[in-house]
Amino acid sequence: MSRRSLGLRLWLPLLGLPFIAAALVAFIAWRWLDSPLPLAAPTVELSIEAGTTPRAVAQAWVAAGVQTSPDFLFAWFRLSGEARRIRAGSYEIETGTTPRQLLAKLVQGDETLEQVRIIEGWTMRQLRTALAQAPHLKPTTAGWSEAQLMQALGAPGVAAEGRFFPDTYRYSRGVSDLTVLKRAHATLQRRLAETWAQRSPDTPLKSADELLTLASIVEKETGLPSDRGLVAGVFINRLRIGMPLQTDPTVIYGLGEAFDGNLRRRDLETDTPFNTYTRRGLPPTPISMPGLASLRATLNPAPTRALYFVARGDGSSVFSETLADHNRAVNKYQRGLP
Structure with missing residues (x-):
C-alpha cells in the first residue's frame, strides 16, 4: 500500500467526525423540540408586553418557571423563522408542553x-x-x-x-x-x-336616549321574562296620556346609598328628579343597564290597554286596565285580603 493510500485511510475517519457530531446535535435538538419542557409547577403563566424581543421572551419564560436554557429557547425561536411573529398577550402552558407547542401558541396568539x-x-x-x-x-x-x-x-x-x-x-x-x-x-x-332604527312612527319616545331610560325601568320592573312586553306596554300607555310612571325602582335609585331596603311612604312623597310619583315623564338618566330584550320590548311593547300592574309574589304580575281592578289585585296579592 502506498503512503498516500495509507494517509487517506487514516484521515477519512477523522474527516467524518464533524459530520457525525453535527448529525448527533441535530438529532438531540429534534428530540428536544418534541419533548415536554420541565416546569417548576403544573402550570406556568406569562404576560408578554408589545415590543418584547424574542430573546427577552425566552428569558421571561425561564424566569416564570420553564426549566430549560433560555439560549435553547431563543435559538429555537430564531431558527424556526417565526421569532418576529410572536404576539403580545397572556399565556399559560401546562405540564407536557413541548418547545414546538410553546412557540406555536405564541405565534397563534393562543392566549389565556x-x-x-x-x-x-x-x-x-x-x-x-x-x-x-x-x-x-x-x-x-x-x-x-x-x-x-x-x-x-x-x-x-x-x-x-x-x-x-x-x-x-x-x-x-x-x-x-x-x-x-x-x-x-x-x-x-x-x-x-x-333598536332605535326599528321604531314605529307612533312611539311616544322622542330619542334613543329616552328609549334607553325607559328600558332601564322596564328591566328593573320585570320579574318574569314573559311579562316584559306588558310591563313596557303599561309605561308606554302612561306616557301617552301624560300619567306619572309611578315606579318604585326610580325612587329607590334616587335614594342611592340612603336606601335601606325598605321603601317608605315619605320616600314616595319626597320630590327628587328620580321620583316618578311626584314628577311626570322620564327620569333624567337611566337607572340601570338594560339588556337587548328590554330595549326591544320597550320600543315594541305588547298590545295592551293596561295602566297598572302588581307583583303576584312568584315573579309574575297582574295587569289591570282600571284603578278599581288594580286595587283589588293589590289587596289580594300584596295585602292578603280576599
Missing part, C-alpha cells in the same frame, strides 16, 4: 383569557364593583369619577348610568379595565342605534 360578566339591571356602582373583583384586570379607572370615565370614552357630559351593555366580556390578563368598559360602551351604542 379571563372574563367578566355584566348583568342586566346592574347599576354603575355594581359594574365598578365587578370590575374591581375581576381577575387579572388592571384597575386603571378605579379612582376616576364617572365624568372622567365618560370623558375618556369620548362621551363628555353624558351620564355613565346605563351606558354599558350587559354581556360577557373576555380579556387578556393584565389589560386595563378601561379596555373592557370601552367595549361594553361601544356595544351599547351599537345595540341602541340598531
